[in-house]
Amino acid sequence: MNERFSVDGGYIGLIEWVLGKRDGHWMSFLTRNALLNADSFSEAVDMLSMTKMLAPAYFIVGGRNSGEAVVITRAIGKALDVWRMDIANGSWFILETNYDHWMPAPSIDDRRAPATRCMKLMGQKDLSLAGLYDVLSTKPVLNKLTTYTALLNVKDGYLESYLRHCPDPCWPW
Numbered sequence: 001m002n003e004r005f006s007v008d009g010g011y012i013g014l015i016e017w018v019l020g021k022r023d024g025h026w027m028s029f030l031t032r033n034a035l036l037n038a039d040s041f042s043e044a045v046d047m048l049s050m051t052k053m054l055a056p057a058y059f060i061v062g063g064r065n066s067g068e069a070v071v072i073t074r075a076i077g078k079a080l081d082v083w084r085m086d087i088a089n090g091s092w093f094i095l096e097t098n099y100d101h102w103m104p105a106p107s108i109d110d111r112r113a114p115a116t117r118c119m120k121l122m123g124q125k126d127l128s129l130a131g132l133y134d135v136l137s138t139k140p141v142l143n144k145l146t147t148y149t150a151l152l153n154v155k156d157g158y159l160e161s162y163l164r165h166c167p168d169p170c171w172p173w
Contacts, residue, residue, distance in 0.1 A: 001031055002058040002096055004074065010055025013076050017054055024054040024076060031059070041068045048072050049079035058096050064155045071096045092124045097141070109173035115141045129153065129160070144172040 013024050025033075030051055038044035041063030048059045049072050059072040069085035071094055083101055085094045094101075097111040105112045118135040129151045136142060136149045143166055150161040 001027055002060060002098055004056040004058050004100075005098065006056040006075065013054030024052045026054055027057050041065070045070055045072065045082065049074075049082055052077050058098070060094075060096050062152065062154050069094055071101065073100055092127075093119050095119065106173075109140075109143075111141045111143070114138060129158075133162075139166065139170060140173075142166050142170070144170055 017024060030048065030053060034044045034047045038047055041061070044063075045061055048061065053074060053076055056076060057074045059074065060070075061072065062069045067085060067087045071081075071083045072079050073081040073083070081100070081102065083094060085091055095112060095115050097105065097115060099105050099109075099112065101112075115135055115138070118138050118141070122131045122135065132151055133149065142164060146164045146166060148161055148163050150159065152159050
């Protein structure tokens, strides 16, 4: 999961929830529900795409099989986009940095271009969790607003996570 900044952000959903309109789900509980109850990659994607939430978000979902990778861009009521990795057309990774992939990254916080360069430099044949950690540790991909990094291998059931600190010089964007 990843935070998504939006004008109709989580304040609306939170205020509705406090006032008793409780049809939206908290992102963390929806994620847990998908992890516990979805029997397949496609079922998890559907659950995360179609369930009403309290706040906008990004879900980055990987499956057990080659090509099973999506970024779900969520508004409160629905998915705005389900961006699928397209191996057949040479796209061996998808990369999310808190901004809608179809829009240009803001000039004050363009982490997408440096992260994409790092991924291409590493290359698919050298892809590893250590290599991904290096990409995610490269400034400005790593910045003062980075709170944690999680690396997962779904097929092996492996997860490692790190609390992050960006040593100076490091900027918030």
